[in-house]
Amino acid sequence: MTDEIKQRKLEHITVALEEGIGVSQRAGWGDIHLVHQALPEIDLQEVDTTATFLGRRLACPVVISALTGGHPEAVTINRNLARAAERYGLALGVGSQRAALVNPDLVPTYAVVREEAPQAFVIANIGAPQLIDQERHPAFTLSQVEQAIAMIEADALAVHMNALQEATQVEGDRRMRGVATALRRLTAEVAVPVIAKETGAGVCREQALLLRSCGVAAIDVGGAGGSSMSALEAARARTHGETQAQQIGQLYRDWGIPTPIALVEAGIAGLPLIATGGVRSGLDVARAIALGATLVGMGFPFLKAASESYERVCELLEQTLTELKIAMQLSGAANLASLRQVDVIVTGETRAWLSLRGFEEELRALANRRARAATYSLPAVETASEERQRPSPVDGHS
Numbered sequence: 001m002t003d004e005i006k007q008r009k010l011e012h013i014t015v016a017l018e019e020g021i022g023v024s025q026r027a028g029w030g031d032i033h034l035v036h037q038a039l040p041e042i043d044l045q046e047v048d049t050t051a052t053f054l055g056r057r058l059a060c061p062v063v064i065s066a067l068t069g070g071h072p073e074a075v076t077i078n079r080n081l082a083r084a085a086e087r088y089g090l091a092l093g094v095g096s097q098r099a100a101l102v103n104p105d106l107v108p109t110y111a112v113v114r115e116e117a118p119q120a121f122v123i124a125n126i127g128a129p130q131l132i133d134q135e136r137h138p139a140f141t142l143s144q145v146e147q148a149i150a151m152i153e154a155d156a157l158a159v160h161m162n163a164l165q166e167a168t169q170v171e172g173d174r175r176m177r178g179v180a181t182a183l184r185r186l187t188a189e190v191a192v193p194v195i196a197k198e199t200g201a202g203v204c205r206e207q208a209l210l211l212r213s214c215g216v217a218a219i220d221v222g223g224a225g226g227s228s229m230s231a232l233e234a235a236r237a238r239t240h241g242e243t244q245a246q247q248i249g250q251l252y253r254d255w256g257i258p259t260p261i262a263l264v265e266a267g268i269a270g271l272p273l274i275a276t277g278g279v280r281s282g283l284d285v286a287r288a289i290a291l292g293a294t295l296v297g298m299g300f301p302f303l304k305a306a307s308e309s310y311e312r313v314c315e316l317l318e319q320t321l322t323e324l325k326i327a328m329q330l331s332g333a334a335n336l337a338s339l340r341q342v343d344v345i346v347t348g349e350t351r352a353w354l355s356l357r358g359f360e361e362e363l364r365a366l367a368n369r370r371a372r373a374a375t376y377s378l379p380a381v382e383t384a385s386e387e388r389q390r391p392s393p394v395d396g397h398s
């Protein structure tokens, strides 16, 4: 089992980097439009990206998503990510720590993160299916979970919900009955806040409410539209000659709730949200925050950059931050709190889905937030024909 997990961790990195594991259906960020302000009255240099998450101030709202650990090859990637997180004041997650819990020799592949990022907000990671007994192994004990947290002196614990990946993985854990109860017990017992984290299939409103009742402190909505864990497992299955698993993984490649939709749906729980899944620019980061995210996660772009060099991670961050600031300036938001108050127009399939799910009122409110907050009334109260009949100031003086 220990070598099996270690080998799988290596395959996850190589397959993700060498095969296309993005979903063919996009996240739908193009459906989210921030209303342009022609005279924004904000200098680009004064745009403030400081965020607050679970009581901690972060220099920017971008999270480096849980990606790796558990194989010697992962050390360089985690080191490059952690150095950048420390420099730019970001939060970062490590990949599932199960590998090191069953094989302590692998602890340094995760611990490198805290060594390189002593001040950063670091997030430990375990799987929700491993909170209960599975066919091939027993549930994690509380002491094992505490070891995972202590291994990287974590500020929070992410419990990843990856039912899709487990179902499509040849050696996956198939049991899910009882996970919510186990999660509820865990949140009451561990000393750090727990983040419930989907890994690419999204969180709907009913599940968000369930998660809140389980006592989680935040939700990473981990929606569809970016890296697909099902595609990842399909590619692994192909390299192992597992044709049936490959076909099943391909079939479910696009399964799930796209990230912007999951954000709106999960917003009903009133918890801090992380938006991960298909975020590919600072403009997407801005769109996610305007839709209600507290932080925004990126996985694959960071994996690719960190597999090249630390400098590439820094370049990616510089570009993302510049793009975010431009979106903020142009929508008239000097800080992230204001960005959550700008007008957002939701169109296309994202709108169609949300309307069918009963979010029509919320969409209308999102589109008119400034007018609702302002003292002036909407232009609609004065019709175009009334406007024409009224004498202009110029007429009055003639």
Ligand SMILES: Cc1cc2nc3c(=O)[nH]c(=O)nc-3n(C[C@H](O)[C@H](O)[C@H](O)COP(=O)(O)O)c2cc1C
Residues within 6 Å of the ligand: 012, 013, 016, 065, 066, 067, 068, 094, 095, 096, 125, 158, 160, 197, 198, 199, 200, 222, 225, 226, 227, 276, 277, 278, 279, 297, 298, 299, 300, 301, 303
């Ligand atoms: C190679 C790879 C490994 C991953 N491993 C984990 C993991 O161990 N735990 C976890 O919670 N998420 C894991 N994820 C999911 C990411 O944290 C993230 O949710 C996902 O990549 C979607 O973001 P993206 O579209 O920006 O890549 C992994 C993703 C990739 C690509």
